[in-house]
Amino acid sequence: MFPIRDHNPSGRTPVVTYALISANILIFIGTWGITESPYAFHAFYERYALIPARPYPWSFLTSMFLHGGILHLLGNMLFLWIFGDNLEDEMGHGGFALFYVACGVAAGIVHVALSFGSPVPTVGASGAIAGVMGGYLLLFPRARVDILLIFIIFFRIFTVPAWLMLAIWFGLQLMGAAASDPTTGGIAYWAHAGGFVMGVVFTLPLWLRRGGPAFWQRTHGLPPHPAARVRRSDVPSVSRNKRHSRIPRVRRRRE
Numbered sequence: 001m002f003p004i005r006d007h008n009p010s011g012r013t014p015v016v017t018y019a020l021i022s023a024n025i026l027i028f029i030g031t032w033g034i035t036e037s038p039y040a041f042h043a044f045y046e047r048y049a050l051i052p053a054r055p056y057p058w059s060f061l062t063s064m065f066l067h068g069g070i071l072h073l074l075g076n077m078l079f080l081w082i083f084g085d086n087l088e089d090e091m092g093h094g095g096f097a098l099f100y101v102a103c104g105v106a107a108g109i110v111h112v113a114l115s116f117g118s119p120v121p122t123v124g125a126s127g128a129i130a131g132v133m134g135g136y137l138l139l140f141p142r143a144r145v146d147i148l149l150i151f152i153i154f155f156r157i158f159t160v161p162a163w164l165m166l167a168i169w170f171g172l173q174l175m176g177a178a179a180s181d182p183t184t185g186g187i188a189y190w191a192h193a194g195g196f197v198m199g200v201v202f203t204l205p206l207w208l209r210r211g212g213p214a215f216w217q218r219t220h221g222l223p224p225h226p227a228a229r230v231r232r233s234d235v236p237s238v239s240r241n242k243r244h245s246r247i248p249r250v251r252r253r254r255e
Helices: 015-030 032-036 038-048 059-065 070-091 093-114 126-139 162-179 189-209 213-219
Strands: 002-006 144-151 154-161 229-231 237-240 243-246 249-251
Touching: 002 070, 015 032, 015 059, 015 070, 015 093, 032 038, 038 059, 059 093, 070 093, 070 126, 070 189, 093 126, 093 189, 126 162, 126 189, 144 162, 154 162, 162 189
Parallel strands: none
Antiparallel strands: 002 144, 144 154, 229 249, 237 243
């Protein structure tokens, strides 16, 4: 289960979100050749990945722009593309950039604190993006999100409120953290959970300035601009064993 789009593309161009996606992709491409040399690969990760046993101050930032593989990169960028634009719209470009970095650094601190002594390098934008998801939950809990559910040969698109999708995601991170040993590698569940919580905390002042619960009443828990039109007539099909699922295409509304 993973999200494929929300129904409220931002009201203005999310230049910081696009810049972050571009930076992650370009850095991934630029460091691709390092994997061909085990010595260079080890030296690079030793210096720029976040290693809980010996974290360099700058590695809390640099590790946010490194990824362990193409699927790791694409998954993170998909989540950033879906949830980042509306948050940037509400926070402003500069505010969102600072928020993103702060969430990533905070997620790294939580990971180091709960994986202290681990020699396993940690990379990825997941902690920062988890913060974006936490902020999105606070500001837009009733935003509609399309999720793709894949179960063996079963493909189905569901539209669910953001609070449900994000609550399930957060619960899975807590379950994963409880069941795993952070000192042996794998997924940095505590970084995800910590980034998510800090995203809520960092967004709380903005939510209160907007009126807190009154902001929800004014916006009905949705991004405060018109939802995009959803057209089902010109949508490609996803099929398996002759069963078809129509996937709605969400278009940006021009005002």
